[in-house]
Amino acid sequence: MSDPIQSFYGRYADLYDAIATAPGVARWRRTAADALDLSPGDTVVEMGCGTGANLPFLRERVGSRGTVLGVDLTRPLLERAQERVDRAGWENVAVVQADATRPPVACADAVLGSFVVGMLPDPAEAVRDWCALADGRVALLDGTSSDHPVGALANPLFGAFVGGGAPADGLSASVRQALQTRAAREGLDERVGTARATLASECVDRRYDEHALGFVSVVSGRPR
Ligand SMILES: C[S@@+](CC[C@H](N)C(=O)[O-])C[C@H]1O[C@@H](n2cnc3c(N)ncnc32)[C@H](O)[C@@H]1O
Secondary structure, three states, X not given: OOOHHHHHHHHOHHHHXXXXXXXXXXXXXXXXXXXXXXXXXXXXXXXXXXXXXXXXXXXXXXXOOOEEEEEEOOHHHHHHHHHHHHHHOOOOEEEEEOOOOOOOOOOEOEEEEEOOHHHOOOXXXXXXXXXXXXXXXXXXXXXXXXXXXXXXXXXXHHHHHHHOXXXXXXXXXXXXXHHHHHXXXXXXXXXXXXXXXXXXXXXXXXEEEEEHHHOEEEEEEEEO
């Protein structure tokens, strides 16, 4: 597991699952699943499904006749997702190890990307590909810095959460930490912003839902 994303998430799979399913997060996931306008019998793909925290919300909307496919690169996270599927006894939910930037399916009714576009080297290309394969809606659930008058006060804390581990040698510890967190936050904001702008240009019937004082948003639309 040499890829930094896979080794990071692989090491902290249990911790990530606890955060991903923390009280309060379910509300964001419900909003994201609702933004897809799924109907019973639909097929929905989640790109970068992690431990499968969105799967219950997607399965609930497509029902027993629909299909849910979770795609992720990181094996230990997929194992948690598979355990979730097995525990629930869902026969129409599958998870596969694959690259979301080279989707393993050619078409689906809807596509969800949840806290993943900020990790992709070319988020615009990925979102264009996801829009091309969706017959229905595409939704992106992400965290970014906040523009909210109160939320913005906590942007440095958000930066610390996002960027604790980025390298910046040859500086004092406090300066290094400030630069790291700011750069990590700005990098995330830029990638998520690019993904959202691409979705906006590819889609009609766009919707925007904001949570957590502007730190978390769901952007969705129907590809033209
Ligand atoms: C922050 S987690 C989000 C997991 C899940 N979507 C959620 O909402 O809890 C990001 C996930 O994206 C996955 N990931 C990152 N780049 C990927 C890629 N190119 N293809 C597939 N999965 C990817 C990581 O392995 C990780 O599971």
